[in-house]
Amino acid sequence: MQKISFFFMILTLIGCATLVKQPLASGRGTEEQVTTRTTNPSPSNPVGLSENLSTQAWLPLVTKEQPWAYKWDLWSRGTQLRGANIWQRVRVPSLDQDYLGDGYIGPPYSQADFDRLAQLGANYVNLSLPGLFTITPPYQVDEEAVRHLDQILEQVAQADLFAVISFRSGPGRSDFTFYRDGAGVWYPAELLIETVWSDTTAQAAWAEMWRYTAQRYRNHPNVVGYTLMVEPNADEVALDLYDPQAFYPRYANTTYDWNRFFPPIVQAIRQVDANTPILLSGMGWASVLWLPYLQPVGDPRTVFVVDQYAPFPYTHQQPGQNYPYPGSFDLNWDGQPDRFDWNWMESYFTRLDDFQARYAAPQAVNEFGVVRWAPQAASFLSDQIEYFERRGMNHAIWVWDSSWEAWQTWGSKGMNYLYGPEPGNYREVPNEILSLLQAVWSRNRVRPSNFP
Numbered sequence: 337m338q339k340i341s342f343f344f345m346i347l348t349l350i351g352c353a354t355l356v357k358q359p360l361a362s363g364r365g366t367e368e369q370v371t372t373r374t375t376n377p378s379p380s381n382p383v384g385l386s387e388n389l390s391t392q393a394w395l396p397l398v399t400k401e402q403p404w405a406y407k408w409d410l411w412s413r414g415t416q417l418r419g420a421n422i423w424q425r426v427r428v429p430s431l432d433q434d435y436l437g438d439g440y441i442g443p444p445y446s447q448a449d450f451d452r453l454a455q456l457g458a459n460y461v462n463l464s465l466p467g468l469f470t471i472t473p474p475y476q477v478d479e480e481a482v483r484h485l486d487q488i489l490e491q492v493a494q495a496d497l498f499a500v501i502s503f504r505s506g507p508g509r510s511d512f513t514f515y516r517d518g519a520g521v522w523y524p525a526e527l528l529i530e531t532v533w534s535d536t537t538a539q540a541a542w543a544e545m546w547r548y549t550a551q552r553y554r555n556h557p558n559v560v561g562y563t564l565m566v567e568p569n570a571d572e573v574a575l576d577l578y579d580p581q582a583f584y585p586r587y588a589n590t591t592y593d594w595n596r597f598f599p600p601i602v603q604a605i606r607q608v609d610a611n612t613p614i615l616l617s618g619m620g621w622a623s624v625l626w627l628p629y630l631q632p633v634g635d636p637r638t639v640f641v642v643d644q645y646a647p648f649p650y651t652h653q654q655p656g657q658n659y660p661y662p663g664s665f666d667l668n669w670d671g672q673p674d675r676f677d678w679n680w681m682e683s684y685f686t687r688l689d690d691f692q693a694r695y696a697a698p699q700a701v702n703e704f705g706v707v708r709w710a711p712q713a714a715s716f717l718s719d720q721i722e723y724f725e726r727r728g729m730n731h732a733i734w735v736w737d738s739s740w741e742a743w744q745t746w747g748s749k750g751m752n753y754l755y756g757p758e759p760g761n762y763r764e765v766p767n768e769i770l771s772l773l774q775a776v777w778s779r780n781r782v783r784p785s786n787f788p
Contacts, residue, residue: 572621
């Protein structure tokens with residue numbers, strides 16, 4: 337997401353088929369022990385992390401049909417995955433009270449949360465979670481985060497869902513980057529950590545974090561993708577730039593340049609996992625506008641992804657603004673009304689076609705959504721989803737909220753589509769958006785339990 341404010345945090349992060357319950361066809365997996373060898377810092381390993389960090393790795397019980405031979409098919413054969421995002425971060429007890437539960441990471445998700453998502457028809461969940469390394473140096477494995485991800489993946493498997501692992505935070509980057517305008521306002525400023533964009537040691541640690549992650553989960557039957565970083569954002573948070581044409585002439589090949597940052601991450605993953613699809617976005621909070629400036633490295637199993645919240649004045653409007661679709665209002669903050677309709681959206685999306693003409697690889701939408709009270713929100717989402725489906729893009733709506741009681745009514749829950757269009761409602765009611773999502777998710781045909 338692009339310009340992030342405290343209001344945005346409240347709206348999105350706080351609120352962006354028959355379930356088959358049987359053993360997975362490929363087996364749940366077993367674990368192998370892997371020896372760890374620690375190394376000293378060197379030019380090729382500047383953080384001095386272990387070359388083989390994983391102490392456990394998933395192994396398939398059935399090897400006649402290796403699961404990775406087909407995971408790529410889920411991204412490359414038209415729209416196969418339709419689902420939702422979950423969001424979690426490391427709790428700060430003095431700040432969060434009980435809103436995020438009482439565990440290390442919150443808000444807590446129950447098995448019933450994932451079961452309900454599957455019962456509504458979704459077949460995958462984008463796990464927008466903390467990374468598995470510490471945020472501050474010395475950068476090392478965060479064992480509690482590892483245990484948490486193991487637990488979440490167990491719940492996902494029990495619900496018969498596929499999962500994409502997407503890291504929001506990691507070495508030199510805290511989750512508070514997504515609501516940075518609140519630093520010193522509603523949370524202590526020291527919680528905002530964004531040094532990853534200037535610290536080469538932190539960037540190297542991201543690669544090691546992903547090497548560890550890929551080695552641990554490469555054969556997990558439910559894991560079908562890795563998103564390297566949720567919404568790379570150096571352009572805004574480090575440089576206060578919003579236009580890629582202004583960014584690249586000056587900052588290409590610097591530490592701020594995602595095109596310089598991500599290739600070692602891809603290399604680290606592929607050293608231990610040649611098959612799990614990698615999901616890669618551009619900068620600018622992964623917006624469509626920045627995708628044309630992404631420079632792929634030729635990895636044959638990369639999916640190019642975007643997070644789609646354009647136009648921001650419509651998708652994140654406050655209650656009472658009543659910006660309609662279609663309609664006329666200021667779309668670019670210049671004080672002048674603009675015509676907003678599907679023609680505007682189609683013109684905006686031409687960047688996807690242009691990029692695919694240059695790089696013939698699958699594309700997907702990691703996040704998309706609109707505040708539930710926006711006029712004609714269901715029509716707007718329907719038009720977008722049908723466009724994604726025509727292009728064969730997998731897509732995950734933002735957001736599938738935890739049912740943790742304290743969390744359900746904290747903030748506006750602007751993109752909790754169980755609650756309907758009334759801003760002050762915090763209980764499930766029949767509504768157009770929920771009906772739309774159920775109709776779309778009913779198109780899903782593949783699940784882990786019937787996957788080859």
